[in-house]
Amino acid sequence: MAERAVQLKEGIAGAIMNIHARQGTLCTAWRTFQRFIAAKRGAAALEFALIAPLMFAFYFLTMEFSQGIDANRKLGRVAIVVGDLVSQSSTVAKDELGAIMDIGEAVLQPYARSEPNISVVAIQISDDETPKVEVVWSWRLKNGSYGRVYPPGTEIKDVPKDLISADAFLIRAGAELSYKPVITWTDTAKKTLGLMAAFDSIEMGESYYLRPRVTRKISCSDC
Numbered sequence: 001m002a003e004r005a006v007q008l009k010e011g012i013a014g015a016i017m018n019i020h021a022r023q024g025t026l027c028t029a030w031r032t033f034q035r036f037i038a039a040k041r042g043a044a045a046l047e048f049a050l051i052a053p054l055m056f057a058f059y060f061l062t063m064e065f066s067q068g069i070d071a072n073r074k075l076g077r078v079a080i081v082v083g084d085l086v087s088q089s090s091t092v093a094k095d096e097l098g099a100i101m102d103i104g105e106a107v108l109q110p111y112a113r114s115e116p117n118i119s120v121v122a123i124q125i126s127d128d129e130t131p132k133v134e135v136v137w138s139w140r141l142k143n144g145s146y147g148r149v150y151p152p153g154t155e156i157k158d159v160p161k162d163l164i165s166a167d168a169f170l171i172r173a174g175a176e177l178s179y180k181p182v183i184t185w186t187d188t189a190k191k192t193l194g195l196m197a198a199f200d201s202i203e204m205g206e207s208y209y210l211r212p213r214v215t216r217k218i219s220c221s222d223c
Contacts, residue, residue, distance in 0.1 A: 063182075064181050064182065067111075067181075067182065068179055068181070068202060071108070071111050071177065071179050071204065072179075072204050072206075074107055074108050074111065075108070075116065075175050075176075075177050075204050075205070075206050076175075076206040077107050078104040078105070078107045078108060078116060078118060078175040078206075079104075079118075079173045079174055079175040079206045079207055079208050080173070080208055081103065081104050081107055082100055082101060082103075082104040082118055082120060082173045082175070083120070083171055083172075083173025083208050083209075083210045084210065085100045085103070086100060086120055086171050086173065086210075086218065087171050087210040087211065087212055087213050087218070088213050088214060089214065089218055090212075090214045090215045090218065090219075091218065091219045091220070091221060092218060092219075092220050092221075092223075093220065093221050093222050093223075094139060094146065094220070094222050094223060097120060097139045097146075097220070097223075098139075098141070098146055100120075101118045101120075101140075101141040101146075102141075104116075104118050104175065105118065105141070108177075113179075113180040113182070114177060114178045114179065114180050114201070115143065115144060116141075116175050116176065116177045117140065117141065117142045117143070117175070117176040117177070118140060118141045118173075118174070118175050119138065119139070119140035119141075119142075119149050119172075119173070119174045119175075120138065120139050120140070120171065120172070120173050120174075121135060121137075121138040121149055121150065121156070121171070121172040121174075122135070122136040122137045122138065122169070122170075122171055122218060122220065123135060123136065123156055123159065123169070123170040123171070123172060124136045124168075124169055124217070125159075125164055125165065125166065125167065125168040125169070125170070126166070126167070127166040127167040128166075131164055131165075131166060132155065133155060133156045133157070133159050133164065134152075134153055134154065134155055134156065135149075135150045135151070135152055135153065135154040135155075135156060136152060136169075136217075136219075136220075137152060137219075137220040137223035138150050138223065139220070139223055148223070159172075159209070160209070163209055168211070169211070169212055169216060169217045169218070170209050170210070170211060171209070171210045171211070171212065171218065172207060172208070172209050172210075173207065173208050173210065174205065174206065174207035174208075175205070175206055175207075176203070176204065176205040177203075177204045177205070178201040178202070178203055178204075179201060179202040179203075179204050180200070180201050180202075181200075181202070
């Protein structure tokens with residue numbers, strides 16, 4: 001009986017020790033798991049800190065490209081609208097040209113970070129064997145002021161060859177813009193971020209040639 005009692009006590013003591021050992025193993029495993037979770041969170045934070053600047057940079061660049069493309073598309077519409085309105089007239093004056101250019105400028109809205117330069121040039125092609133391409137009259141809006149583009153009689157050399165024909169009359173409407181990216185511009189015209197420092201302004205320009213619709217030639221009474 002005494003031996004059985006001793007064996008029973010030893011068995012109970014061994015079971016208790018096994019339980020304690022298992023509890024210690026579970027605690028160790030739990031602590032290891034907690035450390036793993038903490039390390040994983042730290043790795044995620046580090047990854048975010050590395051990736052976030054690139055994500056923001058790609059976002060702003062995508063935004064700038066889309067706005068730049070939209071501004072360039074609207075600039076083309078400015079030239080088309082101005083040229084189309086002038087080509088439908090039989091005669092014009094400075095005030096009328098100024099009003100037409102104001103309409104063209106409104107096409108760019110809501111873009112308002114820089115003002116467009118809008119020009120209209122009336123071109124006469126002579127009926128000589130070797131046609132001369134000369135300015136009849138011209139008018140433009142530049143930096144908020146109106147004035148001539150060329151003196152009458154100035155020779156023009158950049159007219160496309162397929163538009164040159166004897167005694168032809170052309171209206172060239174053009175629009176130019178120094179596009180300022182939004183992330184480098186404020187209401188005081190100062191740079192706010194260095195991301196687009198290399199692109200403080202992007203020069204854009206569009207021009208179109210049109211023929212008169214109502215008469216063979218369009219005159220300007222006071223250009």
